[in-house]
Amino acid sequence: MDHLSYPAGAVYLHYLAYLSMQPLAALSPSAPVGESFISPLPTQLLNALSQQLIGRLPITLSATYFSVDSFNTSDFARYGIPLPDHFGKAVAKRKAEYLAARLCAKTALQRHRVASLPWMLPEERCPCWPEGWLGSLTHSDGIAAAAIARGTELNAVGIDIEGWIAAQRAERLAPAILREEELAYWHSIESPESRGQWLTRIFSAKESLYKALYPLVRKPFYFHDASVIYDEARPERFKMRLEIDLSDELSRGFICSARSLSLREMAVTLIALPAEDSR
Structure with a gap:
């Protein structure tokens, strides 16, 4: 499994440069001078997300590093983002x-x-997006991202970022995440580290599928309700298959594609459904 490596503290080109050239689909929020809560992703990583993950999909992805230790509640007002009332007693993380x-x-x-901006209602399991738009949010281990698309071009988007699952933890989690046939393949992987990384990719893919489909059906489903059709020759591209009925259109046997990108610190998975795939 190839991992992308990039130097820590790599020089970041302000994303407005991308707006003028418009060659990329991935960008990073700009950080004010002296900012410590967020730090933009390096250009090399943005390139990988644009070219290897998004490709020709009509998706715009924004991602940033963030520091919980540097967070202050006043940052909400500074960035012009409302703090929901039901988040008032939430922990800083x-x-x-x-x-x-x-x-x-x-x-x-x-x-x-x-x-x-997208907003969250207390009783909802997914964000509400501005009219005409859809999207998906993710955060893990100090990195956050949002993938958005016009509703006229896609019917669903799901993105998930996961830090690599360590070998010992993978042993505990695998039965809860993998179906019987997936578990059999997982046991065939010889290296404990590789088993942890493969499990991370499958976990991330199933999370992405949930984020993509839940807004369409408003019905929860679980890890064993979907399976992965995995191709060793193309580990960055695989299929997801529903094993339950979620709706008339999204019934058992429904198959969609997933894209995965392996980075030095984490796995990123993206699912995008054209309108005709879920209507």
Whole structure:
């Protein structure tokens, strides 16, 4: 499994440079001078997300590093992002993750001159997006991202970032995440480290599938309700298959494609459904 490596502290080119050239689909929120809560992703990583993960998909992705230790509740007002009332008693880590993901969403939407922000209702399991837009949010281990698309071009988007699962933890988690046939393949992988990384990719893919499909059906489903059709020859591209009925259109046997990118620190998975795939 090839991992992308990039130097820590690599020089970041302000994303407005990308707006003028418009060659990329991935960008990072700009950080004010002296900012410590967020730090933009290096250009090499943005290139990989644009070229290897998004490709020709009509998706804009914004991502940033963030520091829980440097977070202050006043950062919400400083970045112009409302703190929901039901988040008032949340711990600092949860607030920091929420802010970082919404900041990514704000940056992606502003690229298309959309001023509205996604919001979350207390009873909802997914964010509500501005009219005409859809998207997905993720955060893990100090990195947050938002993937957005026009509703006229896609019917669903799901993105997930996961830090690599360590070998010992993978042994405990595998039965809860993998179906019987997936578990059999997982046991055939010789290296404990490779088993942990393969499990991470499958976990991330199933999370992405949930994020993509839940807004369409408003019905929860679980890890064993979907399976992965994995091709060793193309580990960055595989299929996801539903094993339950979620709706008339999204029934058992429904198959969609997933894209995966392996980085030095984590795995990123993206699912995008054209309108005709889920209607």
